Amino acid sequence: MIDAKDREIIEALQGGLPLVPAPYAQIAADLGIDEDALLHRMSDLKSRGVIRRIAAAPNHYKLGMTSNGMTVWDVEDDRVTELGTQIGALPFVTHCYERPRALPDWPYNLFAMVHGADRNEVEEKRAEITAILGDACRAKDILYSTRILKKTGLRLKTKG
Amino acid sequence: MNLDATDRAILNRMQDDLPLTTHPYAAIAAELGISESELLNRLTRMKDERVITRFGPFFDAAAMGGAFCLCAMAVPPGNFETVLTKVNAHAEVAHNYERTHRLNMWFVLATETPEGIEATADAIERETGIEVLRFPKLQEFFIGFRVAA
Numbered sequence: 001m002i003d004a005k006d007r008e009i010i011e012a013l014q015g016g017l018p019l020v021p022a023p024y025a026q027i028a029a030d031l032g033i034d035e036d037a038l039l040h041r042m043s044d045l046k047s048r049g050v051i052r053r054i055a056a057a058p059n060h061y062k063l064g065m066t067s068n069g070m071t072v073w074d075v076e077d078d079r080v081t082e083l084g085t086q087i088g089a090l091p092f093v094t095h096c097y098e099r100p101r102a103l104p105d106w107p108y109n110l111f112a113m114v115h116g117a118d119r120n121e122v123e124e125k126r127a128e129i130t131a132i133l134g135d136a137c138r139a140k141d142i143l144y145s146t147r148i149l150k151k152t153g154l155r156l157k158t159k160g
Numbered sequence: 161m162n163l164d165a166t167d168r169a170i171l172n173r174m175q176d177d178l179p180l181t182t183h184p185y186a187a188i189a190a191e192l193g194i195s196e197s198e199l200l201n202r203l204t205r206m207k208d209e210r211v212i213t214r215f216g217p218f219f220d221a222a223a224m225g226g227a228f229c230l231c232a233m234a235v236p237p238g239n240f241e242t243v244l245t246k247v248n249a250h251a252e253v254a255h256n257y258e259r260t261h262r263l264n265m266w267f268v269l270a271t272e273t274p275e276g277i278e279a280t281a282d283a284i285e286r287e288t289g290i291e292v293l294r295f296p297k298l299q300e301f302f303i304g305f306r307v308a309a
Contacts, residue, residue: 001224002224002225010219013216014216014217016214017178017215017216017217019185019203019204019207019215020200021183021185021186021196022182022183023185024180024182024184035182039180039181039182042180043180046180048223049220049223050219050220051217051218051219052217052218052219052220053176053177053178053217053218054178054180054216054217054218055174055176055178055215055218056171056174056212056215057212057213057214057215057218058171058175058211058213059211059212062161063163063211070266080299081299084299087301088300089301096300096301097230097298097299097301098299098301099230099295099296099297099298100295102293105263106293111230143259143260143263144260145257145258145259145266146258146259147257147258148255148256149244149255149256149257149258149267150248150254150255150267151213151214151255152214152254
């Protein structure tokens with residue numbers, strides 16, 4: 001859980017880290033606290049998993065990874081952990097999750113994101129997943145993304 | 161925008177964690193064998209050109225006592241832009257993609273409380289008249305967000 005001070009820090013950071021030599025000093029000045037105090041708080045937030053990492057989110061499209069497929073699979077429940085672990089370990093899978101089905105419309109319980117330069121490359125990678133899942137997979141589909149509609153990351157509501 | 165070998169090396173490094181030190185960029189620049197000012201100039205350019213969509217801390221809403229949930233809607237193509245405006249108006253919608261399926265709008269809700277997921281999804285259903293299917297994660301098998309630049 002986070003307290004009011006943590007919250008102020010998160011609000012100050014959610015727009016991103018400034019690209020200046022001493023970014024934490026700038027954020028600390030905005031918050032009216034010492035840089036040391038800010039770093040200490042952030043280190044604590046990191047150890048508690050509130051901050052996962054401080055890093056860049058690349059735009060896959062601009063990197064030439066213009067084809068982005070959400071592969072979805074209906075995998076036997078008693079094998080999903082074992083197989084999900086294998087699929088998640090594939091170098092071309094960036095995210096892999098077990099999620100609930102939404103029957104009857106949506107029979108799929110395993111989701112794996114696959115990126116490639118074009119749909120052929122994504123299909124080749126998808127075929128590798130198909131081979132690994134074998135008989136445990138009863139149905140499958142792929143949903144290509146055709147447009148980024150929003151990408152802002154977490155935004156805390158400003159409390160009045 | 162054309163990316164040279166230095167840009168690509170920067171992008172690969174910057175997808176990993178940045179140190180919590182007073183001059184974090186200087187540390188990364190030293191690792192990459194370039195000056196701090198060159199690193200900052202290149203990062204600024206890549207951010208301006210939107211090669212980098214965001215740079216900074218990634219927060220885990222669940223660790224703050226909140227929640228994430230992947231949601232999907234089957235939006236009639238003729239109403240897509242109208243529905244999109246209503247969905248994106250919610251600050252809880254962290255990202256949103258159009259996809260090739262009858263379920264053509266897929267977005268992630270990030271909320272400060274677990275109840276916030278249901279409240280926001282219900283609000284979107286009321287405002288749009290379209291069912292919001294909810295796919296919370298049951299298990300996460302890998303956290304490898306990196307793409308090779």
